[in-house]
Amino acid sequence: xxxxxxNWSPYDNNGGSCVAIAGADYCVIAADTRMxxxxxxxxxxxxxxxKLADKCVMASSGFQADVKALQKQLAARHLIYxxxxxxxxxxxAMAQLLSNTLYYKRFFPYYSFNVLGGLDNEGKGCxxxxxxxxxxxxxxxxxxxxxxxxxxxxxxxxxxxPSPLLLPVQDAVTPLVxxxxxxxxxxxxxxxxxxxxxxxxxxxIVVVNATGIRREYxxxxxx
Amino acid sequence: MFRNQYDTDxxxxxxxxxxxxxxxxxxxxxQGSAAIGLRSKTHIVLGCVNKANSELSSHQKKIFKVxxxxxxxxxxxxxxxxxxxxxxxxxxxxxxFTYESPLPVGRLVVQLADKAQVCTQRSWKRPYGVGxxxxxxxxxxxxxxxxxxxxNYFEYQAFAIGSRSQAAKTYLERKFENFTxxxxxxxxxxxxxxxxxxxxGETLKSSVCTIxxxxxxxxxxxxxxxxxxxxxxxxEIVGEQEGPDAAAGQEASAEPEQGAGAxxxxxxAPMDI
Numbered sequence: 001x002x003x004x005x006x007n008w009s010p011y012d013n014n015g016g017s018c019v020a021i022a023g024a025d026y027c028v029i030a031a032d033t034r035m036x037x038x039x040x041x042x043x044x045x046x047x048x049x050x051k052l053a054d055k056c057v058m059a060s061s062g063f064q065a066d067v068k069a070l071q072k073q074l075a076a077r078h079l080i081y082x083x084x085x086x087x088x089x090x091x092x093a094m095a096q097l098l099s100n101t102l103y104y105k106r107f108f109p110y111y112s113f114n115v116l117g118g119l120d121n122e123g124k125g126c127x128x129x130x131x132x133x134x135x136x137x138x139x140x141x142x143x144x145x146x147x148x149x150x151x152x153x154x155x156x157x158x159x160x161x162p163s164p165l166l167l168p169v170q171d172a173v174t175p176l177v178x179x180x181x182x183x184x185x186x187x188x189x190x191x192x193x194x195x196x197x198x199x200x201x202x203x204x205i206v207v208v209n210a211t212g213i214r215r216e217y218x219x220x221x222x223x
Numbered sequence: 224m225f226r227n228q229y230d231t232d233x234x235x236x237x238x239x240x241x242x243x244x245x246x247x248x249x250x251x252x253x254q255g256s257a258a259i260g261l262r263s264k265t266h267i268v269l270g271c272v273n274k275a276n277s278e279l280s281s282h283q284k285k286i287f288k289v290x291x292x293x294x295x296x297x298x299x300x301x302x303x304x305x306x307x308x309x310x311x312x313x314x315x316x317x318x319x320f321t322y323e324s325p326l327p328v329g330r331l332v333v334q335l336a337d338k339a340q341v342c343t344q345r346s347w348k349r350p351y352g353v354g355x356x357x358x359x360x361x362x363x364x365x366x367x368x369x370x371x372x373x374x375n376y377f378e379y380q381a382f383a384i385g386s387r388s389q390a391a392k393t394y395l396e397r398k399f400e401n402f403t404x405x406x407x408x409x410x411x412x413x414x415x416x417x418x419x420x421x422x423x424g425e426t427l428k429s430s431v432c433t434i435x436x437x438x439x440x441x442x443x444x445x446x447x448x449x450x451x452x453x454x455x456x457x458x459e460i461v462g463e464q465e466g467p468d469a470a471a472g473q474e475a476s477a478e479p480e481q482g483a484g485a486x487x488x489x490x491x492a493p494m495d496i
Contacts, residue, residue, distance in 0.1 A: 076320050083288070083312050 011063050011111045012037055015198030016048055017147030018059035019185055020117035021159065022125035022140050026178045026209040029117040030185045031059040031145075032193070032220060034201040044201040044222070051213060053078055054088040056118035057206050058098070061145030062132070063111035070110045073101055091118035095128040095136060102134030109133050113144040118208050125173050125208075137164070140172035147192035147199040154188055178207065186218050193220045234346045244350060245343050248372035251352035255298035257388050257421040258285060260356040261381035261395060261414055262367045266407045266438030267358035269296040270414040272385070272421055273431055286435045290315035291442040292325045293359035294435050298385035299372075300352035307351060311335065328359030332368045332376045340374030354384045360437055383417060390420040407438055411446075412458050427455055 018031040035046035049059045050071045058074075060067040077097060081089050089097070095116050102110055109132045116128040116136075129142035140161030143151040162170040174181065185205060193200040200220045207214045229235050230243030237243060256274035260267065273282035283301045287308040288294050293315065297304030314334060318326040335355065342348040355370040369384065370376045381399045383391035394417050402410065414434060419427040429452035437443035 072320055076316050079316050080312070083309075 010108075011066075013062060013111070013146075014042070014064045015146045016061040017143065017145035017151060017189070017192055017196065017199045018048060018061050018113070018115050019143045019151060019155070019188060020059065020115040020127040020129075020141065021155075021176075021181045021185065022117065022127040022173045023176060023178060023181055024125065024173055025119075025123055026181070026207060027057075027117040027119060027125035027127065028178070028181045028185055028205060028207050029057045029059050029115065030189065030203050030205040031061065032147075032189060032199045032201060032203055033217075034199065035064060036198050039197075041201075047204055049204055049206050050075075051206075052089075052094050052116075053091070053118070055208055055213075056089065056091040056094045056116065057208055057213065058114055058116045059144075059206075060112045060114045062113045066110040067112045070101065070112050070114075074098060077101070090121050091116065091126055091128075092120055092138075094118075095126075095138070098128075098130065099134040099136045102130065102132065106133050113148075115142045115144050117206075119210075123210055138172065139164075140174055143188075145199075147189075147196040150192045150196055151188050154191065155184075158184060178209065182207065182216075189218075189220060232346055233343055233349060242343060245373050248350035248352050249354075252299040252354035252372065252384055253386065253388075255301070255353070255385045256285070257383060257385035257391060257418070258296040258298045258354075258356055259381070259383040259388070259391050259395070259414060259417045259421075260296060260358055260367045260369075260379070261399070261402055261410060261417070262358070262365045262379075263402050263405045263407070263410050265365060266410055266436060266441070267360065267365050267367050268410045268414040269294060269356060269358050269435045270418045271296050271298075271433050272418060273433055286433050286445055287312075288435075288443050288445070289331075289357075289359075290319070290325060292361065292437060293328055293331065293357065294437055294443040295358070296356040296435070298354050298356075298388075303351040303353040304355065307335065307338075307353065307355065310338065311357075325361060327361045327363070328357065328366045328368065329361075329363075331359070332357050332370055335370050336374050336376045339370065339372060342372075343374055356382060356384060358435075358437055358443075360439065365438070381417075383421070385421075387421040387423060390423065391417040394420045407436065407441075408454075411436065411454055415451075415455055415458065427459075428452070429455060 015036040016032050020029045031048040033045050035042045051057050052074050114130040120126045127139050127142050128136050129139055130136045141155050141159050159174050161172045189203045203218045205216045229237035233244035256272045258271040260269045271285040275282040286296045289311045315326045342350045350372040357368040359366050367379050368376050369382050381395040418432045429448040434451050435445045
């Protein structure tokens with residue numbers, strides 16, 4: 001008797017791309033707003049970005065139902081942290097929490113490809129990039145989702161950060177100024193939406209800096 | 224209250240139909256430092272007296288934020304209060320996670336009351352030795368509840384618990400009819416006045432009390448010491464101004480001393496006049 005196969009999958013891929021870039025005193029997190037399934041578009045105006053704490057923002061692509069569940073989990077855990085410690089979670093603390101939350105479901109994973117961006121305890125920009133089961137790394141920039149294969153090489157070309165294994169330890173954050181980083185993000189998404197069918201409609205760009213969190217949008221190709 | 228042969232276990236009734244352990248638990252509430260609460264249609268204010276064990280130590284935390292729309296002030300065994308606050312916070316977080324909407328206050332107090340009741344009917348437990356003033360805002364309006372160690376709960380327009388709370392209660396009974404339509408700031412002033420009643424002559428300063436507010440458009444938060452001191456100073460001045468006016472209106476001899484006396488009379492507990 002041939003091995004039984006499942007006739008349904010608990011997962012779906014809603015597509016989309018996410019990008020985050022860390023600067024000396026800011027962090028840019030961006031994602032497109034298209035939600036798809038198969039070759040169809042479900043909506044052109046879905047936000048993949050979630051504010052987890054005062055200085056910590058997460059963008060996730062993949063299966064949005066799992067993404068939503070993950071965001072709710074983290075929000076609830078953050079409330080508990082605030083009650084116990086009387087302060088907001090720092091970005092590195094949230095990064096570890098996200099990793100642990102993802103690994104907790106190692107054997108039925110959240111189909112969620114995340115980038116976490118924000119300011120660390122010293123006010124410097126930081127970006128953390130994850131796989132679906134919680135393996136994570138602090139980097140200077142990252143991209144996840146359906147357009148990541150198109151976006152990452154371009155970011156490597158523009159921002160190449162040194163390997164974290166090199167000595168002496170070098171800064172991963174980009175020397176770019178906030179406005180230049182935002183411009184780079186817009187360029188990168190414009191290019192990705194040319195060739196990736198799942199990326200398009202609009203970009204939602206979130207900027208975290210010392211003054212707070214700011215949001216802006218840019219139109220993209222609708223096809 | 225005297226010791227008797229029916230007060231060892233919480234599960235032993237007395238011949239008169241009383242559970243003494245539960246009543247002793249209520250006594251513990253009366254021994255704790257005072258906590259007061261009052262509400263209007265749109266806001267609820269909680270206040271408490273900060274009693275430190277010695278000059279060297281800090282005072283115990285008696286007001287806890289439970290959620291953006293609910294806060295609690297406790298009197299009695301503060302450790303029990305802390306544990307119950309943690310329970311309440313958990314319930315709010317879980318409800319919010321499941322229903323994406325804030326837990327109605329009435330539901331929370333019932334859950335709290337049921338939790339307290341369990342401890343009155345298990346031989347291996349003891350009742351919680353803490354009274355809770357639960358202040359919360361939900362779709363049906365502003366609420367103030369008092370939860371007893373006995374497992375009972377009551378809704379109030381204004382209430383006070385803990386030591387010397389009778390003085391505050393008397394003040395609140397005089398003024399409560401004005402609370403429903405009072406402004407947020409007037410409500411805080413009334414809370415400070417009520418706290419002053421329990422201090423029995425001791426000067427009211429922001430270091431001896433804590434005030435917290437929750438209301439429409441205002442998530443639960445504890446007011447910082449600076450703001451509280453400003454409000455105390457504001458109404459102390461008003462008190463002194465009213466003093467001379469009242470004295471001048473009443474009698475011919477409007478000496479400054481009498482004016483000050485009339486002003487202080489507004490703040491001094493009624494039984495001292």
